[in-house]
Amino acid sequence: MLGNFRYHNATTLYFGEDSLQYLNDELQKYGQTVQLIYGGGSIKKNGVYDAVTAILKANGKTIVEDGGVMPNPTVDKLREGVAIARANQVDLLLAVGGGSCCDYAKAVSVSIYCDEDPWDKYFVRFEEPTCKVVPVGCVLTMAGTGSEMNGGSVITNHQEKLKIGHVFGDDVMPKFSILNPRFTMSLPKRQMVAGIYDIFNHICEQYFSGEDDNVSDDLAEALMRSVVRNSLVANEDPQNYEARSNIMWAATWALNTLISRGKAGDWRVHMLGQAAGAYTDATHGMTLAAVSLPYYRYILPYGVKKFARFATRVWDVCPDGKTEGELAEAGLAAMENWMKTLGLAMDLRSLGATEEMIEGIADATFNLDAGYKALTRDEVVQILKASL
């Protein structure tokens, strides 16, 4: 059954090959000065930077540059972005890039008019903003994080070896996001498949918990089927618009709160993966991939009914002649086969983790009491060793 909940998501989305033109309409709603946030410069190569700045200029906006956002945005970069925003009294934070840029823009937005240190306030004490929040808009160039339609923001603190996410409320969600699947097509294949696994794992984290009949799980299965089917097409032909458009739209709905309504979540794979990411600085989706199967195989006996449903509903495993446990394992075997086909990282060692890091990664892994089984720290170490 569905438990009690609230649902509200007011982000306006423009989707498709002609979607960037709607930036003209959105810019009318905001003030003069736009902080243009982007990453390592790929948008300067694929034409997106030129297209966006042309629209900003045509609308008479003052552009304040804020490039160089790294794949795992750091607290040092966050403080730099806040300083830029303050110095220029910006009216809109426009993230042009993937989830990292969008996450970073949200962290900047809640920190500009905040006197406290943002790391302490938002990523240690998990407080809500008590100051003015500067609006965020997004031109998305990578499908994965869902950051374009949620309040999530993940920031990494290398000094403390922590990578922590905060899900902010309605006011911090992007006011608008522009999703053009063509903008994702110049992404290197390794980044594409890492994003695809991030999407799939977002759905898993909300799916593998609870055993009631609820429509949220039906919707989760629909998104997983679409992601799997289209990822296999995109893996063979990254320029396939049909596949890339479905993946991009599924990514948004995988993490905009819909499929978590009225049910428990887990998020342990993200906790493990993010802890590993703080040690290795590896690509987010790859860290998730590396720990997923050891974790799911470990908890399978405690949620066997759901894993069996996963096998039949997502992977079309035929239940005939199988016990529930065999069916459940066959589902994870199908998932493993799919992951290997995409060329995902299947272990943490390939991402730069070592035996010596295990204890530290375990210390940085949070939320041990979610999901089908509460984990002890020893069990976390055991799962991390199996992931190595």
Next chain:
Amino acid sequence: MLGNFRYHNATTLYFGEDSLQYLNDELQKYGQTVQLIYGGGSIKKNGVYDAVTAILKANGKTIVEDGGVMPNPTVDKLREGVAIARANQVDLLLAVGGGSCCDYAKAVSVSIYCDEDPWDKYFVRFEEPTCKVVPVGCVLTMAGTGSEMNGGSVITNHQEKLKIGHVFGDDVMPKFSILNPRFTMSLPKRQMVAGIYDIFNHICEQYFSGEDDNVSDDLAEALMRSVVRNSLVANEDPQNYEARSNIMWAATWALNTLISRGKAGDWRVHMLGQAAGAYTDATHGMTLAAVSLPYYRYILPYGVKKFARFATRVWDVCPDGKTEGELAEAGLAAMENWMKTLGLAMDLRSLGATEEMIEGIADATFNLDAGYKALTRDEVVQILKASL
């Protein structure tokens, strides 16, 4: 593939057994005078009227009564509601009931400050409001129409024998809707199953069109599976909260624009059913049920691939040994079996339609060029005769 589109839906939803309490929070956002819209008085029997008015009084609101909204709200009632709103200068239209009350509230909201006749402006010329729109809130007591999270409003004109729907834009959507599945449980079983078929058909209307791979169709299948599974439980045990909660939430997502994004729609069953409804005043969901199978069987040869997918994905029909056509027909046979199990109207005659009405109903059936096959008027007559 997904075509180009915009998505924005800002309605705030409160779901669950404790959801009515959030009316206190929402009332803070609006002015002094609330037009309380409800139907034939069932909310006075099941306690919902008392609970809502207690909250309105506790918040010091002035209540303006507007009861007696009929299942198919009429243009005469609409004009009456507009007069009430004008005389009292109301600040909020609070619909407490099913989709009829919510549809009616939206039609009133766009007409209060409009000098033109609302029937002509909105239901003949399909214009958008050019005046102030008074906000609408909803306390939902029946799952079916999805009116709680969309801009739709269907009004009936008995003089002209027309029942016409207008889908208004963002500003007219309810600002908030309160969904407590327990409030749906005092509904007579015939009304419950009519609502369930309305939900299912909303999904069909968006699903049976186009043959590309797109995630909207995956989501549609998930909602259909959930509705079918939970309807069978609710049919045996209408007090089953799990079933009623899933049906209520699926109803909202069946028609809040999500599953129509990026693809063609059809809506021919609604056009046929609404035309029949204008002649018979029969329950909306029942008119849809009566015309569905004759229509779908007629267009099956033109969309056979999708009907075959429907069979396997929604009804778990095994494809082994069947041609695509046989599979497609087996899906509709499974649907027919389900409809009969629920006790839905399987023909128009049982709803009061007669041979003599067929030509008039055909004249009142619009949008003949949607879906897998453009229909001639002769074909509409043929389908209506098969539905009789």
